Amino acid sequence: MIRSSSREMIERLVGFDTVSAKSNLALIDFVQDYLESQGARCRRIVNAEGTKANLLASLGPDQPGGVVLSGHSDVVPVDGQPWDTDPFTVVEKDGRLYGRGTADMKSFLAIALGLVPEIAAQPLAKPIHLAFSYDEEVGCTGVASLIDTVSRQLPDPALVIVGEPTSMQIVNGHKGCFLFETEITGQAAHSSLPQLGANAIMAAGKIIAHIAGLAAEKRAAADPENPFDPPYTTFNMGEINGGKAINIVAQDCRFTWEFRPVPGEDTDAIIAEVERFAMAEVLPELQEFAPHASIEIRRPATVLPLAPEKDGAAESLVRRLTGANDSAVVSFGTEGGLFQAAGLSTVVFGPGSIDQAHQANEFIALEQVAACEAFLLKLCDWARS
Template sequence: MPTPVELLETLVGFDTTSAKSNMALIDWVRTYLDGHGIASTLVPNEDGTKANLWATVGPAREGGVCLSGHTDVVPVDGQPWDTDPFTLTRKDDRLYGRGTCDMKAFPATALALLPEMLARPLARPIHFAFSYDEEVGCLGAPSMIAEIGRSLPRPSVVIIGEPTDMKVVSAHKGMWFFRTIVTGKEAHSSQTHRGVSAVMTGARLIAKLDEMAKARAAAADPDCKFVPPYTTIHVGTVQGGTAANIISRRCEFVCDVRNLPDDFPEDIQREYEAWIEAEILPEMHAVDPNTRIDVTTENVVPGLREDLDSEAETLVRQLTGDNDVSYVPYGTEAGQFQSAGMAAVVCGPGSIDQAHQPNEYVEIDQIAQCETMLRKLIDRCRS
């Protein structure tokens, strides 16, 4: 029977950077499951280059507990790694490699305990749900979630094994991305009166978003458990212009909103678009009516709302002994499962402080704690 560390070594060995296919890893997991007599279902993307995987251990019926994790990892390009990021390397009590904490340790531990799940019949099913493209906006899980209740059994509890130091996370922020494309009018830079600079207009738009962000920070509820305790608005990249002496025709950027679960990020986009319509477009059209600003929603991931009385909260707190209430500012697939009517919490091995970093690692003790939690879960599902 392979250990969690041995399976983690295997999973880390697959380069599942989001820009690449995850099929080699998925095929390996399918073969592993099949070797134990467990059938699996794939929910692929449109071109078949990536897939979610679902499998049920125990009775194929509604209810039970779903162990959920994503298979993709963030890039290592340009990061100063001391070891091969796709070769698991042990140093003292840490295991180094891309995805060790975010988040291949959780599925590795769950898969390692599969023989124990099969050793005695489960009265309550345990489901595996492994997704693709979580790191680029939680894009893969929705198609798998859509199949739950249709062709896949609906679990009553979902544990998302993101790195939380094995603490129970009760709530997280949502994500709302929207793209702005400014189309201006080119002219010689000495004749600014004849052109409409897309780059300079874009700068005004970004300044507006910054103003909106600061207003939310100033109005933050000091009792809010999130850090920071408000919805954030951020622009991370900007592209535009062709030369210093040409009034730019195009400028493009994406706004990243991380909203409190009870906030409505679409209202931020509406406020922004209304301001553009009233303040910016009239000035642009006075020079050239063909200039424009297009704002489109790119991606939406719901936040996880606190539900301390849910079955997921109750179960995982009993399994871990953790009774603190923790909130995190990042997003996960938990909000997607919750929005589809399933009780969800986030709890897994490793620290988010190591995620996305060069020399990413997970502590061996964290894997041991996860193993203990899942063994207790297996015992619960037999009763």
Template sequence: MHNPPNADRLARCKHLLAELVAFPTVSSDSNRALTLALAEYLEDSGARVWTQADATGEKLNLFATIGPECDGGVILSGHTDVVPVAEQPWSSDPFVMTQRDGRLYGRGTCDMKGFVAACVTMAPEFARRNLAVPVHFAFTYDEEVGCFGAQALTASLQKRGIRPAAAIIGEPSQMQVIDGHKGCFEYTTWFTGLEGHGSAPDLGVNAVEYASRFVMKLLELRKALQARAPAGCPFDPPHTTINMGLLAGGVAHNVIPGKARLEWEMRPVQPSDADFVKDALERLVQDELLPEMRAIHPQADIHTQIVAEVVGLLPEPQNPARDLVMALTGANGAGLVPFGTEAGLFQTIGIPSVICGPGSIAQAHKPDEYLDETQLDLCLHMLDLLGDRLERGPVT
């Protein structure tokens, strides 16, 4: 992608990025101050802004619009939360952006405050244009822990009747065009049995044994999912996967364990696979495991907690968002990524979606996270070309 130099624009964006990095918006903490600062920047640029709070009031989504009140515009989407820095060996303060050798170091520079800064930097330029359709800004909370902000925001967009023609999710893709990734469904299943002396196993309810039977069912389902792989599926592997991440229970070799915990995940390539797995597990629990457990101990239980259910982004033959960003960047194709994003949530409510943003996922979540200045400049140039395109009319 040809990128005419614009040193002033890049300097303004870097200054804003440094301000955003200085807000320590780890997902466990509030993003309120950062979001209100972004709202002020955008309002000063002429945007119409509204925010949406979670139940605590400490987490905020932001949605802003520049241009006419009509359908057919484009959403620029990013999340404001970052992953923790605790126990990571940073060589500088992670919440003070530093510049070295053309790289911008700091927590969130790459994932993904760089894209957010680029969008907000371009807001005054969008406002000066005679846009035929609007550009929207969607900045969310809690992406890193389950895309909870985007779930609330997309529901609100539906309720408000906001119907953009495309969404660009600026996750770090090295400005490559990405039109697909698997979903990520994470769970913790708790098993409550009845403790007792190991010499009389029939008098207790062994939570670890029942957890093990649950695991064996997951292993059976893993094989069944391979046979359910859709024809021509582009993912690698081309089927839904299941992984057991942690199994813990018991206190000693001679005690019947009364508690067990299983942490597991699946990565669906199609929504029906998730239903297939959950239905099979529900039958196992209700028809076999719980009746056996409660025959000995009526208070025995199996409970599955949903940690996160983030839908995938399904590659589609017709995708106006992908085609738009390919035209803006000069790309001649689109790819897939192994990590999850908020893109599938926008796709689910009928907004064609694509991933394209500055930086590499290889630098995300690590100590000394950084973003190359050249990537930031490429992103600004893409957004400038987007403004040209939106002056001409709807993208579909």
């Protein structure tokens, strides 16, 4: 059995359609009103457009040494997925709660919210902070202002727990994700007279082939002792669009790509090498017959890797409260690396399985909800001491 407060909060949060392309303000309004009614001190950090917001809430004394429980409020789209039920209405079946965000990752936030009345009633010696971010699913682009607020306005927390779905297993490391858009502008011409134009698709192909070469180099140099799967930095081409017709030299081409570095990778060197090749070897060929030709490489989002911390405060506390002896690393990214980069000891630990994320009929097992409840109650006891 799980607490009725957990079930009710999971239903409420899943009921807000916070797909990343939409506003999350209705959810934030609800959560802030609820938390302030329980005596929490809330800080809302709104984006420049006023359409989305992070929320940081604090319970207990205004002093250093507390814990930040962090999660993202947005979810991925459901369009085109064969759901058996309304994805924004929680349905219980066979010991599972189905709905978009049940695993990734509204349940963690909901369970914490359900326990707030008990937490607020305790004589806490250390503060507990709840952090709700936006736009995690589109490259962790919203959390930066939240982390800045934590760093600048809170007494230094001792640690951060990011409640992504890890099946309540300790994750102390993950890969990063560097996202790029490359846009090439050449010159259109009749395909029988290619010397009068500059083919953007051919230029894109050369850059893509160079990136594929970098990927092969990383794979060949993989350290078999590296715990990640796969044990090296990976690359991917996600989209490509260009050209108008078979008999026209392509004037435009755009492609998106990413690389996912293992902790410790020299990411600046990878970026510099791609930019060097594009600007020094591909662009001059484009500009031979089209001086105005251009190549633009943009980085819309960066998810920093999370590196295992030797004797880190976050992992040590979760180990102590759970009795766990093992930890793991994962290849998917979280906001954890950004918290760590800000100097905060961070671990990823939460209910549900990543295997259920981003697909139709997403669910969380009730036993995972119960396990998270038990952990957070132990955390509350820790905060009292």
